[in-house]
Amino acid sequence: MRFSLGCEIGYDIAEQSTLIFNIEAMNGGRQDVISENLQITPFIQADYNIAEDTGNRYRRLIVNPCQLTLRYDAEVELRPLHAMPDVIDEVPVSQLPLDILPYLNPSRYCPSDQLARFAARQFGHMEPGHNRVTTICNWIHEEVDYISGASDTSTTAADTFSMRAGVCRDFAHLGITFCRALGIPARFASCYAWQLEPQDFHAVFEAYLGDRWYLFDATRMAALDGLVRIGCGRDAADTAFSTIYGNVNPLAMRVWIKALNADPTQEWTTEAVSLAKD
Amino acid sequence: MRFSLGCEIGYDIAEQSTLIFNIEAMNGGRQDVISENLQITPFIQADYNIAEDTGNRYRRLIVNPCQLTLRYDAEVELRPLHAMPDVIDEVPVSQLPLDILPYLNPSRYCPSDQLARFAARQFGHMEPGHNRVTTICNWIHEEVDYISGASDTSTTAADTFSMRAGVCRDFAHLGITFCRALGIPARFASCYAWQLEPQDFHAVFEAYLGDRWYLFDATRMAALDGLVRIGCGRDAADTAFSTIYGNVNPLAMRVWIKALNADPTQEWTTEAVSLAKD
């Protein structure tokens, strides 16, 4: 399916500052950027880099005092892999690829060590596999309230577990935390999310199952095969859409995504979905 | 029922220090101290006080460098009130006695504000009353593992809720926290506990229901009508058996309690039990 998407972000730059952006759609695997345009106003030459391990795309700008606007427009084609959840297994730690192992470690917002006992009690005796991670998502969806403003940038999955409220980022952190506690590698993914209401950047997570990363969204706010991934990493600390060094004031932000060839009668898939590299 | 109980505690006092002890059995209400003896070796004159609101009994000693030993021996008669749980109601906040209200506030180890949403989700729709607090205890007994060494003196009920492991003090803190979050006044009680294995000081909690404080023990490690209360307060911060100001090293400690007229075939009661003042 093909999507037209983008965002526009403004900043008030009060002193010379460095800004790093990760807002461009990943390109590769099952997600092809057909066309795109990044407009920086006023025009500033930006460093461009693609992280080797994740494919995250970074623009780094050194900006003098001004009103800065970034506008990104892209057309992206998703060719999701769909699979039957029943046949997707977990991978024993003994067989995980080495570069996947760090996604088992606790991270800033995903202290999997702290929730290990609960995860084992609640999900430990279930059949391993894709369905177990879906059960985790169902549990989060049932037991945690989606409430804007319930969390802040210091909220960990352990806080969310106690408070029982959060936003998409917190739902993803909690899912990742339970997975890691069970020995399932998991990572955070930021994305443009088709049909998300209201439109904004979205956060979901990926679990490594079988031979690839599968998508999960405990919020159930968007279709899995309508997620255009931007960045992935250990948790939100690795995948900020902007990182700012300097005296900078964020102004308005707008995010959008539209399907160019959607069948409006289509139901959201109940199959497993992967958009990562094979 | 009548109990013979006591404790012996040793300290290595390295410099002049102040020690405050709360190890003597409460006297009054449904708990009568028949006889008792507190032996301090070497002999030191101790300040003696009974807190007006709780009945806690304090000994304050100023001790010069020495090996200090306290030995407490007592015979205590319990005349517990037994009642049918079904007929014991909660008291609406609008009708609670004023001096009970502070037991609704969050405290050091019982941050009831943090677990309020969970408490409401899990227990909020239940019929108010003694049975609801029993359900809370059952939940804790099911969901938290009793593990020596799983917690320390900084562990709060929110930590225990996440970690799902703790000791009697943590079980009591979690019960108190859930009660307060639901509008049920609750307090911590330290005690000598008949049949507790291994023998030690024990911690349980009391909830204010109907017109009095009822006892609850989420650990199920001792009979409710075999609990000889020592101190009660908002949480463990208020009810330490010893508080030390100075350079003091604790040595060995021994705690004991025996029933003088027990019927060994007796089952633990399933009725509501109160030992507090009417």
Place this chain on the structure above:
Amino acid sequence: MRFSLGCEIGYDIAEQSTLIFNIEAMNGGRQDVISENLQITPFIQADYNIAEDTGNRYRRLIVNPCQLTLRYDAEVELRPLHAMPDVIDEVPVSQLPLDILPYLNPSRYCPSDQLARFAARQFGHMEPGHNRVTTICNWIHEEVDYISGASDTSTTAADTFSMRAGVCRDFAHLGITFCRALGIPARFASCYAWQLEPQDFHAVFEAYLGDRWYLFDATRMAALDGLVRIGCGRDAADTAFSTIYGNVNPLAMRVWIKALNADPTQEWTTEAVSLAKD
């Protein structure tokens, strides 16, 4: 000095709810309520109570769905005790009155156990006395930024110590925490604060020194002898101006205090100030 003060608070009551207010000025000791009026609209009979230990005054209302407004107006005379800080000693734990001891215990927002080592390092070797508590206040004033919105209702003094930002309530909690860690009883006090800008309820703390409670304000935002105390307790958990049980929406709030006989050229006192009962 005499003050005219008051507040007006509105609530949208969506269902029958119980509200407990502690907004009336304490009456007694060195603070006399000359005249006062509490107007509840619509008129609702309120339970009235004065806590024996603290003198806090509580109104408890059972309110049916409505728009509720409370307006409190009072004239209060302060007759502060002024004393030379140099001669005010700390009281050794061995000589503290029994009913003061609980103010040495850690509480919800004042985990004095967690900051004990820092307090000992930073303030432990100083001469005991009123000046030591002033040094604590100076340290807080230097090292913590006063920033509205930097904290929320779950913020403890340990959080404030790490984050180095907070509001008056956080400054008071941190002062209390350091005091308790050093063996100085300390408690939280809410008040009307003359010259506070912008006008609002204020939070300060009291330390027990010599034979009474002395006032301290690490924010330096108001004169100590212009503080009309409303409630005091272990920390903010004990001294909320309103506690709400039910589905209630707070509306606008207004707080005011004016000096009726102020000398506008007067400097803030540098002497020790106590307004508590002798």
Place this chain on the structure above:
Amino acid sequence: MRFSLGCEIGYDIAEQSTLIFNIEAMNGGRQDVISENLQITPFIQADYNIAEDTGNRYRRLIVNPCQLTLRYDAEVELRPLHAMPDVIDEVPVSQLPLDILPYLNPSRYCPSDQLARFAARQFGHMEPGHNRVTTICNWIHEEVDYISGASDTSTTAADTFSMRAGVCRDFAHLGITFCRALGIPARFASCYAWQLEPQDFHAVFEAYLGDRWYLFDATRMAALDGLVRIGCGRDAADTAFSTIYGNVNPLAMRVWIKALNADPTQEWTTEAVSLAKD
């Protein structure tokens, strides 16, 4: 300088388990493994991998129930780069290599977001460069007590900052946290540490300055040019010497390192030291 080093670790394996070890000395850059031997008893074939980004060396074993012993012996030559601290600059974020940027992000034990304000207050106005990181280490050495048992596996740098006590791992975490908060990339390094008393695995940190990673040890317990690095990562979560999946009981552990050609009269260097790849 050349070192003979090693370790011996035992485990009681109760069920088939997967163990991942990172105990072998890094090989490359300014650290050459001259000879080495890893003996696994009973003999078990181990997966062997070197992480591309860090050079960490991993052995993965699938072990059936048994008493497992690993013994590692190696001879390692260090050819440290020594440099004058005064001329080593920090690298502005605008010029940092992309693969270094993740070491600016907060991680499980290094919540640099939480201590950002303190770091800016305390170290923000200092001249950037190697000396600033040394000042950070001096601050930690002065303000935090090295106390065995003061922390556990859930202790973060924010906890250590409040508690003011910890072990080598906590000292490293706090140093990393301050660096990241100031925009200096920093990472955790586990190592064999010559002259460390008592002998054990040691933890230090590296900051990215100039064009390379420089070593820092806030504990001052070992010479920087006597550190044979084993693993590096974002924090201790990435650099465990053993990671265990299964029912496994650790038994005794022994660690040793000796200099083969040490000049016993040599003072510890006061120069900057780097042992990482150029």
